[in-house]
Amino acid sequence: MIPNPSTEIVAATTPAAAPTSAKAKKIAKIAGAAAFTFAMFGTLALPAYALNPATNVEAEIVQASTAQTIKVSAGPALTPIDDIPLEVDTSIVEQEQRERAIAEAEAAAEAAAEQQQAATKAEPVAAVDVPAGQGASGIVNAALAQLGVAQDCTALVEKSLRAVGHSVGDLAPAQFTAYGPSVGYSHGSTVLAPGDILIWGNAHVAIYVGGGKVVHGGWDGFTTVVAGLSTYHGLPTTVVRMS
Structure with missing residues (x-):
């Protein structure tokens, strides 16, 4: 009887398939466990920007924006308050000047009167020439x-x-x-x-x-x-x- 090659191949390979399938399942279990472990612990260990590239970019944008916001350019020098000219009512100034001038004039007149009075009370003249007449x-x-x-x-x-x-x-x-x-x-x-x-x-x-x-x-x-x-x-x- 001529052997059937197909039959033999099946017969020969069938026992070997079982160990391969079992091995694959075992590998799959190990990989799944590793993936689970990584998912549970590896995520906590990694920084947030490593997991989310978009978040990392946004953080850089916010950081750059903040740096631009707090940057202050030097402005013009401030004028000391003592150097700021005050707005004064000129009518008040003129009135004060008039009053000051009047007060000075009165003081001068009073001084002149006192001087004249002192001269009047000075030592009398000893003698004068009396004019002749009729x-x-x-x-x-x-x-x-x-x-x-x-x-x-x-x-x-x-x-x-x-x-x-x-x-x-x-x-x-x-x-x-x-x-x-x-x-x-x-x-x-x-x-x-x-x-x-x-x-x-x-x-x-x-x-x-x-x-x-x-x-x-x-x-x-x-x-x-x-x-x-x-x-x-x-x-x-x-x-x-x-x-």
């Missing part, structure tokens, strides 16, 4: 020329009389009645004329210069001044009319 007007001019001179009341009148030609010595106030007609003085009714010699009893003598003003010697610090009719002796008692 009659009552000559006496008035002579009396006014002696303002500021240090002298008593009788010296003032004596010099004024000498200026118009009278020879006068050292007299007491009441003795001046000898140089002209005299009348009693009544305040409000006696008419006075420039050049009149006014006598206050035997206490004081002066010269009337008009406008209610009288030149007095021996006045306020023993000087010659212009003042009113009333003195610490009261009003004059006698008027000597000088023509």
Whole structure:
């Protein structure tokens, strides 16, 4: 009988197939176990970007964006607050300047007045040249020329009389009645004329210069001044009319 090759091949290879299949299954089990183990533990061990390339790229983009965001470019230098000009109302400034100018002018005027007052209270002049004249007007001019001179009341009148030609010595106030007609003085009714010699009893003598003003010697610090009719002796008692 001729052997059937196909049959023999099957018969010969059939026993060997079993071990191969079993081996393959065993290998498959081992591979599956390895895959499972890798899936369980290997995933935890690997970084996230290694498993997900897209995530790695996004992280780089975010990182680059953050770096660009926090980058600050140097700007212009800041001006110190003290160097910033303030906006000031010019009307207020002008008003302050006007007020300051007025205050300075008032202070200067006050200083000048004080200086003039101090000069007035300075030491009286020892003597002046008394101008010569005639009659009552000559006496008035002579009396006014002696303002500021240090002298008593009788010296003032004596010099004024000498200026118009009278020879006068050292007299007491009441003795001046000898140089002209005299009348009693009544305040409000006696008419006075420039050049009149006014006598206050035997206490004081002066010269009337008009406008209610009288030149007095021996006045306020023993000087010659212009003042009113009333003195610490009261009003004059006698008027000597000088023509």
